Amino acid sequence: MAYKGADFYLSDELFTEEEILIRDSVRQFVTDQIMPIIAKHNREGTFPAHLVPGLGELGLLGASLEGYGCAGVSATAYGLMMVELERGDSGIRSFVSVQGALCMYPIYRFGSEEQKQHYLPDMAKGEAIGSFGLTEADFGSNPGGMRTRAEKTAGGYLLNGSKSWITNGTIADVSIIWAKLDGVIRGFLVDKGTKGFSAQDIKGKFSLRASVTSELLLENVEVPETALLPGTEGLKSALSCLNQARYGVAWGAIGAAQAVFDEAVRYAQGRVQFGRPIAGFQLQQAKMAEMLTEITKAQLLCARLGRLKEAGKATPAMVSLAKRNNVAMALDAARTARDILGAVGIMDEYQTFRHMCNLESVKTYEGTHDIHTLILGQAITGLDAFE
Amino acid sequence: MKIVVCVKQVPDSDAALAVNADRTWIVDSGINFELNPYDRYALEEALRIKEAGEGEVVAVSLGPARAAQVLKTCLATGADRAIHLKDEAFQGGDPWANAQALAAAIRTVEPDLVLCGFQANDDTLAQTPVLLAEMLGMPHATGAMKIEKTDTGVRVARELEADRREVVDLPLPAVITVQTGINEPRYASIKGIMAAKRKEMKTPGPADLGIDPSQVGAAGSRLRFFDLAVPPKKEGGEVLTGSTEEIAVALVKRIRENTGVL
Ligand SMILES: Cc1cc2nc3c(=O)[nH]c(=O)nc-3n(C[C@H](O)[C@H](O)[C@H](O)COP(=O)(O)OP(=O)(O)OC[C@H]3O[C@@H](n4cnc5c(N)ncnc54)[C@H](O)[C@@H]3O)c2cc1C
Ligand SMILES: Cc1cc2nc3c(=O)[nH]c(=O)nc-3n(C[C@H](O)[C@H](O)[C@H](O)COP(=O)(O)OP(=O)(O)OC[C@H]3O[C@@H](n4cnc5c(N)ncnc54)[C@H](O)[C@@H]3O)c2cc1C
Numbered sequence: 001m002a003y004k005g006a007d008f009y010l011s012d013e014l015f016t017e018e019e020i021l022i023r024d025s026v027r028q029f030v031t032d033q034i035m036p037i038i039a040k041h042n043r044e045g046t047f048p049a050h051l052v053p054g055l056g057e058l059g060l061l062g063a064s065l066e067g068y069g070c071a072g073v074s075a076t077a078y079g080l081m082m083v084e085l086e087r088g089d090s091g092i093r094s095f096v097s098v099q100g101a102l103c104m105y106p107i108y109r110f111g112s113e114e115q116k117q118h119y120l121p122d123m124a125k126g127e128a129i130g131s132f133g134l135t136e137a138d139f140g141s142n143p144g145g146m147r148t149r150a151e152k153t154a155g156g157y158l159l160n161g162s163k164s165w166i167t168n169g170t171i172a173d174v175s176i177i178w179a180k181l182d183g184v185i186r187g188f189l190v191d192k193g194t195k196g197f198s199a200q201d202i203k204g205k206f207s208l209r210a211s212v213t214s215e216l217l218l219e220n221v222e223v224p225e226t227a228l229l230p231g232t233e234g235l236k237s238a239l240s241c242l243n244q245a246r247y248g249v250a251w252g253a254i255g256a257a258q259a260v261f262d263e264a265v266r267y268a269q270g271r272v273q274f275g276r277p278i279a280g281f282q283l284q285q286a287k288m289a290e291m292l293t294e295i296t297k298a299q300l301l302c303a304r305l306g307r308l309k310e311a312g313k314a315t316p317a318m319v320s321l322a323k324r325n326n327v328a329m330a331l332d333a334a335r336t337a338r339d340i341l342g343a344v345g346i347m348d349e350y351q352t353f354r355h356m357c358n359l360e361s362v363k364t365y366e367g368t369h370d371i372h373t374l375i376l377g378q379a380i381t382g383l384d385a386f387e
Numbered sequence: 388m389k390i391v392v393c394v395k396q397v398p399d400s401d402a403a404l405a406v407n408a409d410r411t412w413i414v415d416s417g418i419n420f421e422l423n424p425y426d427r428y429a430l431e432e433a434l435r436i437k438e439a440g441e442g443e444v445v446a447v448s449l450g451p452a453r454a455a456q457v458l459k460t461c462l463a464t465g466a467d468r469a470i471h472l473k474d475e476a477f478q479g480g481d482p483w484a485n486a487q488a489l490a491a492a493i494r495t496v497e498p499d500l501v502l503c504g505f506q507a508n509d510d511t512l513a514q515t516p517v518l519l520a521e522m523l524g525m526p527h528a529t530g531a532m533k534i535e536k537t538d539t540g541v542r543v544a545r546e547l548e549a550d551r552r553e554v555v556d557l558p559l560p561a562v563i564t565v566q567t568g569i570n571e572p573r574y575a576s577i578k579g580i581m582a583a584k585r586k587e588m589k590t591p592g593p594a595d596l597g598i599d600p601s602q603v604g605a606a607g608s609r610l611r612f613f614d615l616a617v618p619p620k621k622e623g624g625e626v627l628t629g630s631t632e633e634i635a636v637a638l639v640k641r642i643r644e645n646t647g648v649l
Binding site for chain 2: 059
């Protein structure tokens, strides 16, 4: 049976024909190209790099940007793309989020025309890969405290410091390094192979195993004037990128939830215990009813958020609400689905456990669940509880 | 080369089908439709031939309003323009009537090559392209697994039984039906989908094509479905029991006696 994501409230009717066509094309790509190979990559802890040109050809990289070889889709279409990708694997969606929302977006928004011309067309094609270096080992939720420094030199800048938990770090052709220049956080484009710049993969992950996560080391890295993203000014520049990515994460989580829901329902219908399908037991029906209810709410949340974003009315706190709700929802759905699958639920022959593990990372990155609670608390009360 | 690709909208291969009240066709409301899978290969082949040189790919479909969807898919995947025969007069036809209408539409394009899927996934008749070739006065080849341009036309490797192939040379223009597996169809890219809305989709009626409405659609058909039925559920079957060895012996015995295969 061809995969169809749960859509109990006919939310497809909220999307344009073009948005649906885009969604369907990505869905087909995921079915054909990702589903058959993802379990193996997850098991072996490898990123399916061979998919990157296809992602580029399809137009998924930097899809919401205009020009420079990018498709320029609506915020809603972008969200639907994320749903489908994450139905495949959160790691693949992470790759696309980092490439588009965290790397191409800042170059597009804060870069010079030369920087845009130099990087964006290749990145849209997947011929150049980006990484986004904000987090440091000692500064995760509090990136403003970062230690990485930039100093002005005669010909450019000298960078020193380290970054941790950086998606795509070792495979990136260009890394956006956030560093303090005279106490102000700025973004720098550091090309692969620049002297003093090195990256190493973080091993032993239980989560996002099909995605590359790395540590970056910057030891007296000399970069030219042209490496500075001229429009960056303070932490808010970095946070504006995260806001784009969080928006995609909020949508993407729906896809993971749909995938585990689909798997759990099919399994429950086929699994016979005590002489009948377990789908017929009230306890299991309660779980499935809960999952579908939460998926449906998350879908409507995002459908509305997408239109708000297109109208320029989506505030960062609105994005926080959706990221916080939807990722927690998807993680709960995955844990419930795993229960329904009984013993087979711990196997990688089924998708559920992989999604469940992946979603633990998704809950932590792009602002932890707690941090989004605090952002909402701030939006409600006007009082900042961070410090 | 100017290439026409004929495409058909068919029910999703996993749609739950029911026979309609007068048993003449399926109930076509409430199910999803898709581009006939064979036609995806025909389209891909057309795009590849075009990209190897230059030219134009025109997608043509006969079907009701909903069939516009498959033409949009073709435009999004790379076809340059589309013709949709959606006039009521064209609907409900058999392969002969449909080929009449398609031939009239295709004549307006004056193509060098007409590609069709090997068959349609709904009725699996595989008749329309062959009739179409005859009406257009073009040679045809069916079941192509390879199409190569030659100095005089095209060379087509046709799929026969048991991995055998027949190679034929055709002058152009010609009609070729394409077998699945001839290529790997591409996906409609996001940019392609967005560009599609600016591409031309014509919807000529019988008068525009100079066709007598009595020769197309239900009126022009010679073939009629009059008693469709869902095949009866297979009864019984036999469950073999015993040790693995006993089951294997019993199974071989039955295969031998009932099929003559062994
Ligand atoms: C797989 C993966 C990929 C990643 N990719 C990237 C990337 O590409 N680029 C990048 O820059 N970063 C990346 N990150 C880092 C990610 O953004 C951080 O992990 C995240 O910001 C949390 O930081 P931390 O892990 O240091 O946790 P901490 O900040 O140490 O938080 C630990 C716990 O304390 C809680 N906490 C923290 N502060 C408060 C507070 N004020 N009040 C209450 N509770 C609080 C948190 O909610 C959390 O539960 C990635 C992380 C992972 C796991
Ligand atoms: C790592 C591992 C090691 C194991 N080791 C052993 C071992 O050493 N020896 C051994 O004998 N077994 C072992 N088991 C098997 C284990 O006991 C079973 O997995 C367990 O009994 C559940 O059975 P199941 O996996 O077939 O799930 P199922 O029984 O198919 O259950 C699937 C789902 O349906 C629910 N369900 C079932 N019946 C009902 C009902 N009537 N009403 C409502 N809900 C229902 C279950 O709660 C579950 O959520 C092991 C399992 C694992 C994962």
